[in-house]
Amino acid sequence: MNAFQNAQRGALASIPMIIGGIPFGLLFGSLAAANGLSIWFAIAMSSIVFAGSAQFVALGLIAVDAPLWVIILTTFVVNLRHILYAADLLRFVKHLPIRLRLFMGFGLIDETYAAVRPMYDMGSANKSNGHQVYIGSFLSFYFMWNVTTIVGALAGEFIPGISEWGLEFAMVATFIGIVTPYLRNVPYWGAFVVAIVASIALKDMPNHLGLIVATLLAVLAGYFLDHMTINSAQKGVANDDC
Amino acid sequence: MTTVELVLIIVGMFLVTYGIRVVLFASAHKAEIPEWLDKALKFVPISVLTAIIAPMALTNSEGLALSFMNPWFVGALTSLLIGLVFKRQLLTICVGVLVFFLMKLLLVA
Numbered sequence: 209m210n211a212f213q214n215a216q217r218g219a220l221a222s223i224p225m226i227i228g229g230i231p232f233g234l235l236f237g238s239l240a241a242a243n244g245l246s247i248w249f250a251i252a253m254s255s256i257v258f259a260g261s262a263q264f265v266a267l268g269l270i271a272v273d274a275p276l277w278v279i280i281l282t283t284f285v286v287n288l289r290h291i292l293y294a295a296d297l298l299r300f301v302k303h304l305p306i307r308l309r310l311f312m313g314f315g316l317i318d319e320t321y322a323a324v325r326p327m328y329d330m331g332s333a334n335k336s337n338g339h340q341v342y343i344g345s346f347l348s349f350y351f352m353w354n355v356t357t358i359v360g361a362l363a364g365e366f367i368p369g370i371s372e373w374g375l376e377f378a379m380v381a382t383f384i385g386i387v388t389p390y391l392r393n394v395p396y397w398g399a400f401v402v403a404i405v406a407s408i409a410l411k412d413m414p415n416h417l418g419l420i421v422a423t424l425l426a427v428l429a430g431y432f433l434d435h436m437t438i439n440s441a442q443k444g445v446a447n448d449d450c
Numbered sequence: 451m452t453t454v455e456l457v458l459i460i461v462g463m464f465l466v467t468y469g470i471r472v473v474l475f476a477s478a479h480k481a482e483i484p485e486w487l488d489k490a491l492k493f494v495p496i497s498v499l500t501a502i503i504a505p506m507a508l509t510n511s512e513g514l515a516l517s518f519m520n521p522w523f524v525g526a527l528t529s530l531l532i533g534l535v536f537k538r539q540l541l542t543i544c545v546g547v548l549v550f551f552l553m554k555l556l557l558v559a
Contacts, residue, residue: 256460291470313476377551380546384543391496399493407504408509408514427491
């Protein structure tokens with residue numbers, strides 16, 4: 209398969225999330241316009257910063273005249289989860305040339321991580337073609353994000369109530385489709401259950417901190433359950449020897 | 451806000467966002483991930499994706515919403531069951547989305 213076909217596979221795997229992102233891009237553009245910000249500001253945000261939830265948070269902070277350092281610190285906290293994605297993907301990208309890695313870093317968003325990461329586990333991406341799949345995923349999302357930002361900023365509230373249609377459910381269903389194949393042993397079930405309970409219990413923490421804490425707790429739960437199963441399996445082997 | 455302030459917001463947000471995303475990638479050739487961390491990281495996908503959607507699917511503005519009248523809950527539950535039984539991603543997404551929108555339509559009507 210050539211580079212273009214691999215990129216196409218990445219784009220295809222991202223389609224549900226691209227659809228789910230459309231209302232948010234439109235909403236971001238129209239909210240920026242509604243707040244009296246110029247279309248150029250909205251475009252610069254989506255094309256240079258390229259960070260969905262942080263962009264919305266920044267709009268809110270600008271609206272209340274928050275100082276620059278608050279906006280930037282909040283952006284930092286909201287985007288902290290991306291460092292977990294980078295750590296997890298490191299093993300698949302460390303052999304790539306630095307320029308490619310610098311480019312891939314720009315596109316390390318939730319949707320691309322969600323679409324591409326499991327493909328490495330399922331064997332549909334590997335060290336030699338995974339970056340092409342990844343780039344196809346993030347460029348297609350980038351294209352949608354910028355087009356919808358512009359349309360939203362130009363048209364304002366041209367589709368009334370589109371944010372209430374629930375198009376985001378496409379993302380929920382996609383993530384479930386990604387998660388279920390992992391649910392095949394106790395450690396993964398443990399991480400799954402802890403992630404549900406903790407993310408709901410902590411959902412009112414500011415700036416997505418609850419998401420980060422819940423993720424860390426779930427990872428820890430999976431890790432320790434894994435550790436225990438390995439240990440008891442080893443004991444079992446030892447007993448068999450006796 | 452002045453134009454300078456708006457430009458600074460863009461530049462500042464870009465620097466922290468890109469910085470977080472790229473710092474590990476940029477040093478990847480010399481970074482050695484210890485074995486325990488490597489084992490822990492394999493739980494990141496399921497943990498973070500679940501933590502993102504669970505509050506969307508299971509709560510509303512009033513708190514827990516585990517009701518069979520809640521399209522988010524029913525759609526997510528359907529997806530989960532389909533995914534566990536059939537293990538087919540596209541089927542999981544399509545059936546879940548279909549159930550969700552049918553319920554929304556029925557509840558409006």
